[in-house]
Amino acid sequence: MGWDGAALERLVRGLPGIAYRCLNDERWTMVFASEGCRQLTGHAATVFMGEAGRSFTDLIREEDRGTVRAQVQEAIEDGMPFQCVYRILTASGREKQVWQQGVGVYSPRGEAEAHEGFITDITEFRLTEEERLRLAVELRQTEKLDSLGALAGGMGHDFNNLLMGILGNAEFALSSLAPDSVVRENLRNIREAACRAAELTNQMLAYSGERRFELRSVDMNRLIQEMQHLLRSSISKKVALRLELAPELPAIQAEPTQLRQMLMALVRNGADAMGDGTGTVTLATSVMNCDRASLKEGWIGEHLGEGRHVCLTISDTGCGMDEATRTCVFDPFFSTKTRGRGLGLAAALGIVRGHRGAVRVESEPGRGSQFTVLFPRPAEVASKAGAPAAAAPAWRGSGTVLVVDDERIVRQVAEWMLKRLGFTVITAEDGEEGVEKFREQAREIVCVVLDLSMPRMSGEEAFACIRAVRVDVPVLLSSGYDEQAATGGRFAGATRIGFIQKPYEMAALEAKLRSILG
Ligand SMILES: Nc1ncnc2c1ncn2[C@@H]1O[C@H](COP(=O)(O)OP(=O)(O)OP(=O)(O)O)[C@@H](O)[C@H]1O
Ligand SMILES: [Mg+2]
Numbered sequence: 179m180g181w182d183g184a185a186l187e188r189l190v191r192g193l194p195g196i197a198y199r200c201l202n203d204e205r206w207t208m209v210f211a212s213e214g215c216r217q218l219t220g221h222a223a224t225v226f227m228g229e230a231g232r233s234f235t236d237l238i239r240e241e242d243r244g245t246v247r248a249q250v251q252e253a254i255e256d257g258m259p260f261q262c263v264y265r266i267l268t269a270s271g272r273e274k275q276v277w278q279q280g281v282g283v284y285s286p287r288g289e290a291e292a293h294e295g296f297i298t299d300i301t302e303f304r305l306t307e308e309e310r311l312r313l314a315v316e317l318r319q320t321e322k323l324d325s326l327g328a329l330a331g332g333m334g335h336d337f338n339n340l341l342m343g344i345l346g347n348a349e350f351a352l353s354s355l356a357p358d359s360v361v362r363e364n365l366r367n368i369r370e371a372a373c374r375a376a377e378l379t380n381q382m383l384a385y386s387g388e389r390r391f392e393l394r395s396v397d398m399n400r401l402i403q404e405m406q407h408l409l410r411s412s413i414s415k416k417v418a419l420r421l422e423l424a425p426e427l428p429a430i431q432a433e434p435t436q437l438r439q440m441l442m443a444l445v446r447n448g449a450d451a452m453g454d455g456t457g458t459v460t461l462a463t464s465v466m467n468c469d470r471a472s473l474k475e476g477w478i479g480e481h482l483g484e485g486r487h488v489c490l491t492i493s494d495t496g497c498g499m500d501e502a503t504r505t506c507v508f509d510p511f512f513s514t515k516t517r518g519r520g521l522g523l524a525a526a527l528g529i530v531r532g533h534r535g536a537v538r539v540e541s542e543p544g545r546g547s548q549f550t551v552l553f554p555r556p557a558e559v560a561s562k563a564g565a566p567a568a569a570a571p572a573w574r575g576s577g578t579v580l581v582v583d584d585e586r587i588v589r590q591v592a593e594w595m596l597k598r599l600g601f602t603v604i605t606a607e608d609g610e611e612g613v614e615k616f617r618e619q620a621r622e623i624v625c626v627v628l629d630l631s632m633p634r635m636s637g638e639e640a641f642a643c644i645r646a647v648r649v650d651v652p653v654l655l656s657s658g659y660d661e662q663a664a665t666g667g668r669f670a671g672a673t674r675i676g677f678i679q680k681p682y683e684m685a686a687l688e689a690k691l692r693s694i695l696g
Contacts (some may be wrong), residue, residue, distance in 0.1 A: 209227070239265040386528060416454075428488060440529045488553045504539055504541055579605075579624060580612065620647050
């Protein structure tokens with residue numbers, strides 16, 4: 179294949195981007211520009227040719243124009259090639275990033291008469307670069323969530339053990355006290371404070387995202403409608419609560435209690451943002467058609483796939499947030515309120531993550547805030563709602579129960595509760611001792627209450643050893659974590675087994691024992 183002038187012309191004409199030569203004047207008057215100009219700028223190359231033509235430099239964004247001209251000029255004067263990156267506005271008003279490289283064209287006397295080179299579209303590359311940065315920010319956010327989550331989860335678990343001791347002892351003391359005792363009130367206060375602390379602990383556990391909820395099919399609209407009175411009564415009278423519910427909303431897979439906690443936290447925050455003033459908090463549901471682009475920006479939580487997701491937005495007409503606040507709102511213990519604990523949104527985020535959803539916040543000072551939560555498309559799996567236990571009449575147990583727990587205070591409280599229920603109790607302070615004691619009295623023991631996280635031999639190993647001795651002995655597992663986090667489904671399929679989360683009160687223990695012993 180030969181090479182001639184025509185071949186060269188074809189090459190230049192077909193090149194993506196612009197091959198050019200222009201005068202070395204302010205407006206870069208084009209002497210030649212290749213046809214790729216139309217593709218890049220939306221204008222035909224001829225538009226920029228000659229004195230009467232348009233100024234090419236007018237396409238350059240105003241903020242970039244001065245720098246670009248100076249850079250080019252300086253290089254040309256130094257006799258050096260130049261390259262620069264800048265933004266142009268195309269004929270349709272779209273912004274593109276371009277990369278230009280060129281050299282000066284000099285007269286025999288050494289005067290810079292023109293310059294020539296290439297101008298290439300790099301918008302896509304730039305986007306990829308931005309994407310990389312965005313992913314890095316997201317990764318940092320995820321790492322933060324993971325480490326803080328692990329911390330919150332660990333603390334929550336330990337606190338629940340301690341609270342079990344406080345609650346149980348208060349309950350014990352109350353029940354053995356003379357009815358007219360003066361310290362009755364104090365003990366009630368202790369109990370109440372411990373219950374509140376347990377609520378906080380559970381919020382921390384929620385934030386840790388460790389909880390995998392018992393999901394069932396939930397109609398979000400109905401849940402909101404049922405809750406609206408509660409929501410209204412928990413915010414100031416000056417704040418109106420408006421509902422904008424989508425007429426046909428697919429059900430989502432969720433745990434209603436957790437959704438309620440999340441809604442409460444978000445609505446309360448919206449109302450708080452009004453200060454003493456009036457305003458509106460709007461709760462809206464919809465089905466959002468998400469494409470790749472709309473799922474890119476600012477979502478925290480799960481990476482949802484494209485498609486239709488159930489969307490919940492909570493917007494308010496309150497004070498709004500500046501950027502510094504906005505980036506911290508989900509951090510545990512971040513609060514700008516004098517009496518805020520900074521756990522509302524941390525827990526809400528944990529709940530969103532536990533539901534494999536994503537959340538986004540948009541806000542500006544003075545312009546209110548909007549929180550958007552996306553729930554993934556409902557999985558096809560049928561709901562497996564657990565039937566709530568019916569209220570129980572007085573019940574008494576009998577026989578020996580073995581309590582295995584490494585926390586002394588938990589052993590004491592459990593022992594006291596079990597005795598009150600009519601059982602004889604033996605205790606062991608770790609898995610090995612538990613297995614040993616079980617072997618000694620395997621025939622008398624009617625049930626084992628077994629802590630799952632203990633040093634030396636874990637609850638899971640102890641369970642296996644105990645069941646190896648007697649395969650049908652009922653076992654009540656317990657942990658400061660909730661069931662899914664503690665057992666992770668590892669005991670699925672085992673019979674005569676139950677789970678109770680610490681701290682527990684006597685009524686809860688009784689109900690669990692009845693169901694596995696019955
Ligand atoms: N709708 C909102 N408008 C303005 N600021 C908000 C909004 N929601 C949250 N914030 C900011 O985020 C912070 C954290 O909110 P979060 O709910 O986690 O904690 P809190 O409300 O301060 O305390 P609490 O634990 O009692 O909920 C708030 O203190 C506030 O600064
Ligand atoms: Mg709050």
